[in-house]
Amino acid sequence: MSERVAVRKTYKLFIGGKFPRSESGRSYLVQSSNVSLASRKDARDAVVAARAAVKGWAGATAYNRGQILYRAAEMLEGRREQFVALGVPGDEVDAAVDRWVWYAGWADKLSQVYGGANPVAGPYFNLSAPEPTGVVAVVAPERPALLGLVSVIAPAIVTGNTVVVAASPTEPLAAVTLAEVLATSDLPGGVVNILTGRITETAPTLAAHMDVNAIDLTGVTDADLAADLEVKAAENLKRVLRPAPADHDWSADPGVTRMTTLLETKTVWHPKGV
């Protein structure tokens, strides 16, 4: 009997909950697979999808967002072997699952930790609460391909932001596979959008886009490119997370700065009286 012929996977972009090819029709070869080479137009389409998803996702209850992030951890756990087959070390997959779980639990706690009542000197009820900033563009770290990616997506979306992620150009297969995890986790389409291809092509479009509220430059390794992206981001005063140092330890406790940088604090005053 002849050996079974395997059904291969096509690695595509993840935009608005769907898996389109690049509108440019281009691809590049990684680990014997043709991966979509996203264009500037793909980046703009992804921003449109991310913007459309903001209202529903930011408006969902924190409990609901936490449940969905936890569901993503469950799905990731179930696909452990698939990531290992792509070359992601088993330990890294485990750490990525644990990170999803850690962030999932933050969904309904950050407002209490980061907001609260302010004792103003007058007869007013005064409350500060964090809110998502909106659409966040993210340049994911080149490696670790999975743990790095999860570590930049989860803190952005747990609070209600939506993201457009430029995945690691050299190790994009884990990113597309993670998109499949997210697509089966009840995460509404458009909350996470993933672009594969060249950072130099997609990131400048995202940095200059006037409907993007913040940019996370974590994965930018070229200092000149990082500075250029930050200059572009200044045009509409995007919130900026600067590049991570080359020796950043992705297994360490991430802290809350990744979440808080992508939040706005809203303070509401109301008089007290009868």
Place this chain on the structure above:
Amino acid sequence: MFEYAPAPESRSVVDLKASYGLFIDGEFVDPADGGSFKSINPASEEVLAEVSEAGTQDVERAVRAARKAYEKVWGPMPGRDRAKYLFRIARLIQERSRELAVLESLDNGKPIKESRDVDLPLVAAHFFYYAGWADKLEHAGFGANPRPIGVAAQVIPWNFPLLMLAWKIAPALAAGNTVVLKPAETTPLTALLFAEICQQAELPAGVVNIITGAGDTGRTLVEHPGVDKVAFTGSTDVGRAIARSVAGTRKKLTLELGGKAANIVFDDAPIDQAVEGIVNGIFFNQGHVCCAGSRLLVQENVADRVLESLKRRMAQLRVGDPLDKNTDIGAINSAAQLERIRELSDAGSAEGAERWSPPCELPDRGFWFAPTIFTGVTQAHRIAREEIFGPVLSVLTFRTPAEAVEKANNTPYGLSAGIWTDKGSRILWMADRLRAGVVWANTFNKFDPTSPFGGYKESGYGREGGRHGLEGYLNV
């Protein structure tokens, strides 16, 4: 309108020098190249004092002094001792508050009742509030051992000169940073008096440095490589330029920029209270307020009633001598600002909006602008989109809460918003949807050191005030 006899506050309490040096390393020093400019009273155009213009060498000196103080004195100092210096400063401000209030009104043009009853109490309270944080930073929620950043470059505007100084210096020092602060070129005098207060408090030399000058001085300061943190309050255009200039550096940046706030009045609001809020929202401090309620959104079915009442109230506003205790609206801060207000108001008329001001006699000398409202304004009009930063209100109408939210958020800014309604659930529904950093419900223009202030979108990033205000000055 009732006639009142003039009730001017005496200016004898202020002892102005003919000229001022730069405050660097604990002393007043002459600028290296000897440049200077004059600060004038915008209500009379008289020269108040000659002030030094800091150049590149002076900025260098100030940053070096701040660095030395950070490394040798202020950084290593226990938080409880930093706290005591800040408490001392707060007390000195209270003790000298009359002097500071009169000087603020002289240099800025704001009514004495505002500098005396709003600015100065808030300035002292701000130092008190942050003084108490200096030895409690490990409890502020930024980790077990939050560290200061280093030398902070701070550039502030002319609308609340001393209050903006307090918002910048108090949290920076509490967190253990040292500062170089540049006040606005039209209002440097209270900052220089504050420098004397630092001397009186025996604050170690170099912890606070105050350099005067215009835009070039500010640019040189924020671009200086020896600076670790930049904090700016001012226009969105300058904020953008600063954001570009720190790109690619490790400087931490916070920006508090422009606004075009919607003040939203529903048909169930108590109209008289709402009208007081509208007046306070746009005419407080001559409208030189980044969070001013400069777009009135009034529900269509009560628009006529609200406008009639508003016009009646506006006719009671007293415009004139800032030092007169009866004055409601003082002088426009500068000729340049007056020109901008005139230009945008003329654009309002030219684009088809209807302009109204109460009968109002304006002084002959100085810079003045009568309180003004525009009706028939559309969202496309420049006066509905651009920050006027003057006593000019644009009135638009809406029918449904959803339309009010849509119109209120239809701006690149997001600093503040106001809601007037009797219905609590509607307040909360609206507050959730307004993209603004501060939402005042059934009140407006309230400030407190414990309450975080700052914007969404192009109104900047970072918060000043409260526990949140420490974050911009800690290495987190």
